[in-house]
Amino acid sequence: MKDTALTPGITGGRLPPEEYAENFSDLHPRPDHHEALVAADRCYFCHDAPCITACPTDIDIPLFIRQIATGTPEAAARTIFAQNIMGGMCARVCPVETLCEEACVRELAEGKPVLIGQLQRYATDTLMEAGIHPFTRAEPTGKRVAVVGAGPAGLSCAHRLAMHGHDVTVFDAHEKPGGLNEYGIASYKTPNDFAAREVEWLLKIGGIEVKTGQRLGAGLDLAQLRADHDAVFLGIGLGGVNALNLEGEDKDGLRDAVDFIADLRQASDVSKVPVGRDVVVIGGGMTAVDAAVQAKLLGALNVTLVYRRGRDRMNASVFEQDLAASSGVRIITGATPRAIIGNGAVREIEFEYTDDDLQPTGQTFRLAADQVFKAIGQTLHGEGLPDLDGHKIAVTGAGRTSMKGVWAGGDCAAGGDDLTVTAVAEGRDAAMDIHASLTNAGG
Template sequence: MVDKVFEPGVQAGRLDPETYEAHFADLHGPLDGHEALVAADRCYFCHDAPCITACPTEIDIPLFIRQIATGTPDAAAKTILTQNIMGGMCARVCPTEQLCEEACVREAAEGKPVLIGQLQRYATDHLQAQGVHPFTRAASTGKRVAVVGAGPAGLSAAHRLAMLGHDVVVYDARPKAGGLNEYGIATYKTPDGFAQGEVDWLLKIGGITVETGRALGADLSLEALRAEFDAVFLGMGLSGVNALGAEGEEKDGVLDAVDFIADLRQASDVADVPVGRDVVVIGGGMTAVDAAVQSRLLGALNVTLVYRRGRDRMNASRFEQDLAASKGVRIVTHASPKAVHGNGSVREIEFDYVGDDMKPTGQTLRLAADQVFKAIGQTLEGDGLPALERGKIAVDAHGRTSLKDVWAGGDCASGGDDLTVTAVAEGRDAAMDIHGALTA
């Protein structure tokens, strides 16, 4: 990071253009053809490979790596995309170090797994660069399905339903389709408009109409959708943000991390996004890490990520935690927000140190802050929804809800683990169950 004189307060353009370009470049550059062959050659092609069961979408990983090794990357891509139509995005954002690569036999034997995620990216990028779509639609069934939410779960469901011959209308509240992939992931993980490019490529299957700026509410009710369509899939994610529960949290400068990340993702120039000199991010998940790291990359001088439990309880992977530390983010654990101080705008935030039982120890911590980002979880919003379970839509193993002909998946549904790859799997599996119900 270049030397600069930092002015107090929140401002844009703290760094020079070259530094911004370097900071927001691709986190992991793609493998070239030779590197892919070398990486593929390390695979043992295990029978009953543990990496397959560790993948929420159950991609046949040894098969697609063998296909790369034999010089057929497009066949490898089809193997991947058959199970995970958003395999390109998942190759970039999936915590492979906790899933397939952690289960890799090479990891157990040598501490160095096969580069499954990067090989997946190599294959899917190779195919998508040609602009072709490897799947074709079945004959029309005459059935119509509504999908609410154009995120990973909704798009996965829509693609599978369209491929099976159903006509699908996807509704989304945002101006663009993509959901979390478009609005909620760090810019350096998916640069160069990849998220939108993947959506455009996915829609080439045909039979899918996307209507943006449409959310469940006054002009789009679940009751009306059920009356108009043969089935409905709910995959709208979570739009509400939990409160800190700290005195003074209404002060200026206390913001939602998801909005900060979305603003950065949609900015035509990241230099236009303002950031504080002293930034505090509250939370322990991927959103918290993304907000903290990007604050540093934008030029914040001091960034502290504060979590109420230990690092072993953080939802962010160890890789993400280490990435944050490597970018200069300070991580403070076992601290819970107590009060936000300042005259109208935040100037300091006070925390109680807490034990494993979450009870205050009597010790406190005060941090200077001109910007505080909340990343402490989101909540489901909407009227007339199916029965809920722990604040999310209750679903069975097939994604069925308490309402006839209504399915759900992704972050808005119970049972998931808030990962893109899991949402894709849930959308795909619900689509298969919807297809069975509609063609029975």
């Protein structure tokens, strides 16, 4: 695909410098000390709290909020990190409105939950900014584990294994570790290089070596990794993007939304990132919303998000949908792309309305577009992988695959939600199962 920056109408510098600074500032600034105490005071500290059950990492939420309320945010952070070593990032990107906060008794009774996500950020930021790493490494076991993928699942797995004294080597295809947290999340959710700073902090446990530029199937062989290590964990994510399967999909101006988001995340100056005048995003998940909102923040005049099902079926939460709408993004549902129109570069996209069963209705419409982002799902890439369940790696228990000595977790593994917090939980649980296997604990 050609460089869309060379396509007429797609350019950077559409806005005054001060607008870029404002548009890409922190979406949810950390509460100050007083605000945190006020928010913590609203917690009922429920017995058998439903918020804990709703958290994929099982953080003891009432306990950490009580610790904040009693003036010990560092202790609160330790409570969080004991279950979720990437609690700082999760506090920024978790869809708390559909997880812990949706289950909050205050939400059920009053329609206004305790601000669990913001309180988690207050606690974790306090400890991390003090330069404190709350865990120590056990005596070395002599066991060596390979972790493929330095995203949330891989880093969570590596940290827990290192805690138990195992030597871990993490391999990742990108130039920087962090995976989705570094390359795939909207810039306004994680400003100031937080993802990189979190990785640096996590590695303070010791016993973890990170090797970047190492892609499975391209110089990195799974069979060799198994031979050289006592165990292997696969947290390789989903590297490919599904195709629209339409003629003209190679036209200038059409690209994958994940690449656009990665460009923004790695840009030293967001004003230099090119964006079109009329932008169309195809998809209904978090990636689609992140791409659409950021296109608008970069100065696109018209941004339209089109999804094939109804809004109630969108993977993006209602909060994210409302964020898009409030940012000026138009959302059209019940429509699927039929044709890419243009001579060399995209100029229009033709859609057809569909019914609830995705059957075509015969009614079509066109949207002007000089830039189109695909966000219609990602696919698993890799050679010699364990058995698959559909389009992901089949797992049983805590991430065990069909290959002896190989575990998997995160987006590449079947069965879980494609969320950062879920990936962290799966990496952590797989690490504990690996540890038990290597030490013959539990049989």
